[in-house]
Amino acid sequence: MLELRSATKTYDDGHPVHALRETDLFIGEGDYLTVTGASGSGKSTLLNLLGLLDVPTTGSYHVLGTPVNELGETHRGAVRGQVFGFIFQNFHLLAGRSALENVEMGMLYGPYGRRERRRLARETVERLGLGHRAHADPRMMSGGERQRVAVARAVAGRPRVLFCDEPTGNLDSANTDNVLEALRGLNAEGLTLVVVTHDRAVAAEGRRRIAVTDGSVAEHEPAA
Known part of the structure; x- marks a missing residue:
């Protein structure tokens, strides 16, 4: 579904910063990929490239076989809206x-x-599992409920891939378990997941695990 080919990302603020070094990465339909790395390692850059929030400096990126580097921003935005869903650590729900x-x-x-x-x-x-809270204001919901609403908002339009940026970062262990259960269910239904996390337990959920270190990407075999 998604393929980075020799992709890099360099920012030039007076001197070049290699946020992502040459990377080849293939993500197939139904994959559950977790991405870990220290702050500033390049994992957010990787997520931005995969989610079409940015474009590679060199190399290419293909989404469903289409080389999206060659598309203008309007067309990239259309692909982003049709194929991808996003959830974030801070929910971004509208009060009221x-x-x-x-x-x-x-x-x-x-x-x-x-x-x-x-x-x-x-x-x-x-x-x-939020039918009983459908008419509740997010301000009156627990953190786990709010995050599940954010998940619902991201997947209601039937995306093919869901990108999650620290989806449990603000949650306690019980609410983390509820959100992870929801993600497992969605993946079991065929949704492709890419989850960026600092949490080892969350990272262990992935069937594929990527570590980003100083802009370099390495895939690790899950523990038996």
């Missing part, structure tokens, strides 16, 4: 809007009409 409304708003720029957005939002909220 119900959980269901927050999920619906994640599809505003998709191909769905209002009635279809409501149907998909309801289905997804139920699937993630």
